[in-house]
Amino acid sequence: MQIAILVNAIHSLSKDMTNFEKLDSIPIGISPYEKYKNWRSQGPIYWTDELFGGAWVLTTFHAVQSALKDPRLSACRTGGWVMRAPGARSNVRAQLIDMQRLFARAMLFVDKPTHPRLRQAMQVGFRPDTIQKMSAFVDSTVNELIDNVEAACDDNSPFDFIETFAQHLPARVIARFLGFRHVDQRRFLTWSSVLAQFIGSVYPSEEEALAARTGLLGMADYIQNCLNNGDFEEEKLFGVLVRAQSRGEIESGPEMLSQCAMLLFAGYETTRHLLGTAVYWLLREPGLWAALDDPARLRSAVRELLRWDSPVQYTGRRASRSFTLYGRDIRRGDLVLPLIGSANRDPGRYDEPDLINLDRSIGIPLSFGSGPHVCIGAGLTLMEAECALGVLVRRWPRLQLCEAGSEWLNIPLYRGLKTLMVRRS
Template sequence: MTPIAPFVDAAFLANPYPAYQALREAGPIHWSTEFFGGAWLLTRHADVEQVLRDPRLSAQRTGGWVTDREQEKGDLAGFQQLFARAMLFLDAPDHTRIRRVLNAGFKPEAIQALLPHIEQVVTELLDAVNDQPSFDFMQAVARPLPVRVIAKMMGIDDAANADFVTWSDDLAVFIGAPLATHAQARRAQASLLAMGRYFETLVAQRRQSPGDDLVSRLLQAEDAGDIHSHAELLAQCAMLLFAGHETTRNLLGNGLYALLSNPDQWQRLQQEPALLPGAVRELLRFDSPVQYTGRRVAADMELHGQQLRRGDLVVPLIGAANRDPARHAEPDRLDVAGRDGGSVSFGSGPHVCIGAMLTRVEAEVTFRLLLQRFPGLRLADVPVQWVANPAYRGLEVLPVSAGEGPVVY
């Protein structure tokens, strides 16, 4: 076993990439006791991409996650029953069946139709801080934007958004902990069940008055037999709400922080705004919102001379893979002009993120309007605050200044 810095260490949370580099250089696979008592960590791009596509590795991993300790099995049974039905934690054929239902809502033409709404929301959020010399970008833009967009797609009233953010945060803390505490699991359960109750009401409304939204699409699929139960329907609603908010929020925050920390790259985008689509892909690679994921070994296998047994947990370190010099030249350098090699920030294989295009479009619109409205934007002279979550890397607070001179925040 190769010793590594704790994944919850403050220095690691602020900058995990030196630790990833040390792991990568020490070898391609490592056993760590930090994840549920033991897991295989993978550090290299080729290996991470391979295991995300390998059918011998299962995404069905919530059983040990939620009820790892015997005394918690009854206490968290309701959580497990709903959590495990989410598409994110299913293998084929169930994953394929549910993904097929949702695909139409995330096709390019559907995202293109949503573009005016995204631009309108970003404009409103920037209008609210237009006259402020400094503001917290996370609170002003990165947190409210994605939840308003996914709410629109699901036909949800904006009035519930404050609850959505709290529920999503509780789930992120639980999912992102290498070994969640019972208290974290209980909070996540309470939030997931609250989501379920909210969607119970919304689903009943949609049964009476269907619309052109994702919840109505799931209801139609349930009637057609493509969604197998009411609980399965509710689980997809909760997953969409959580996933649609968490990743985009952190891409916006991490991306802006990276750009303002590299002012030459910010200036280049001002001069060449056509680079924005490639720049967003580079920002995803440079500081991925999702730093790792998990798989369970479904059949004994060997990898890099190590015997992986059925039931073992495998943790592909996405953040490490994205900085692999075997895949990217000068991987620690931000280059908004783009790179030839893609990242694994949205996963790979059957479980590649269904909302990847939506997330990229939200980021492109946000950065485009920021560049136009605040060309002199810079980091405020106060520390940023990183979320204490090694899986979902993001900023709690990102103070920025819209003008010149000393910043008072």
């Protein structure tokens, strides 16, 4: 039986914006989808002064997918981005240089020939059989977190799903997947939080930039100590990277530390948001939560929820040369933003894109990107989400939203909840 539920637009924004001047007056704010719809109405590409001091935004599925594969658009973009805190004093900019050195070496932000070298070195750690071996750990962790909630509050007591579950599961899973034996979860969550605030801000403040520097360097120091002390499981991903470093496939120092720090951060942050928004939307409409009682529906449901509300709303590229794209003159150095969240709601690609259809056959949406930089950890995230939702529905079949208390993030890059108040019956 097909499940197709029309979900009303959240925090409805202005419906009648048809000219370019008015489009940019709609804040992206908490729900970006009305703005995306208006931008799409102008065509596949649109210039806005609203983001990063001026950028081309790509709005349709085809435009976004093509851009992510276009060699004229470079992933190397961290120089001005990391150092861009408005009004940052010269001594602060000097302090950000070491953070920039780490960011600039991450696989996410490099092109050929560095990118394929790093990806090949890491890919062996993300084989399907390796990910499948994690499923038992994910299942036991999900049940442990559920047990903790049940021990702490009765059925009718509200609790914050983000605080008690969504932030803990991916933190434990990515630490285990990498093979770190002892992770101070409180410190890790603090590091991730300040990094997310900085990375996700269009114009981060000086304070946000310095906090992110502390977080990233804290991660790097932790990873370096694990390496120095041998405090990791050699058969896990970190061991794979250490062996790749010994063969010269990954450079020691900043390059090695950067890959590990970004894997820790990315493996946690996006999965946390996926778990929160998935539970939110499944509980918003009668019938969706109960529909997942059928395990066969979990695979398509997770992919549909990723399409509907992608944890990452856009990514960035820099034009490495001047060229024409959809009739617009792109200059060398221009910032181009493929809007993943808009592409996933494109009616040119999806029938009735503003419906949640848990049986929709769409494959994997653009939430993990496409092309050479497609998310290397997509398989782990999908397995984690399918397992978590399956166990949650089975153990808490009467889970429901509380009337108040949930709060959305207000960071344009990320789509997620700061708090999600629920009760078990």
